[in-house]
Amino acid sequence: MPATTLEPTPAAVEPAAIMAVPAEVRLKVEPDDFFALCAANPDLRLERQADGGVIVMSPAGSRSGGRNAKLVIRLGMWNEVHGLGEVFDSSSGFTLPSGAVRAPDVAWILRDRWDLVPPAEQDRFARIAPDFVAELRSPSDTLADARAKMAEYAAQGVRLGWLIDPMTKTVEIHRPGRDPEILAKPATLSGEDVLPGFTLDLKGILFD
Structure with a gap:
């Protein structure tokens, strides 16, 4: 009998984890990776410094x-x-x-x-x-x-x-x-x- 692959139902999918980044820690990404990062986080306002450092900006009041x-x-x-x-x-x-x-x-x-x-x-x-x-x-x-x-x-x-x-x-x-x-x-x-x-x-x- 052929093997069967079980796909997880939506209820079984774990919610995405949220990572807290301390102010003194700098994350660096390459240009293409930065575009992908922004696409994956549409609710965040992100900028990239010249050396690749990522800046997370607070939403405007x-x-x-x-x-x-x-x-x-x-x-x-x-x-x-x-x-x-x-x-x-x-x-x-x-x-x-x-x-x-x-x-x-x-x-x-x-x-x-x-x-x-x-x-x-x-x-x-x-x-x-x-x-x-x-x-x-x-x-x-x-x-x-x-x-x-x-x-x-x-x-x-x-x-x-x-x-x-x-x-x-x-x-x-x-x-x-x-x-x-x-x-x-x-x-x-x-x-x-x-x-x-x-x-x-x-x-x-x-x-x-």
């Missing part, structure tokens, strides 16, 4: 998420009118020239540059530095870490970056080769020559 949504919507409305590029939210990862994979809260890429990225690359963590990024600091973010990330963006080819900090009511503008410009309680921000014609109203984002 409800108020921070609402502020970020306003930022995406306002940039998106401008982009729909002008059609100059593509807007990306915080679920989009990009592979920077250093090999780091970052997911800015908001990103924008000039359409001519984005169209040069092969479709297969667009479906993964596209190997391209955005032209513009914005990070909205939340209570769980240290200012030092946020500034380090903005400096990395500028060093990797991002032409304009905004660090919006509702806790201090300041905005830091980061540009390649220049010291950050710090604005106290600005009402609006200019997209300069990177986002021509775009002015961001900061009501509901930087202040209520």
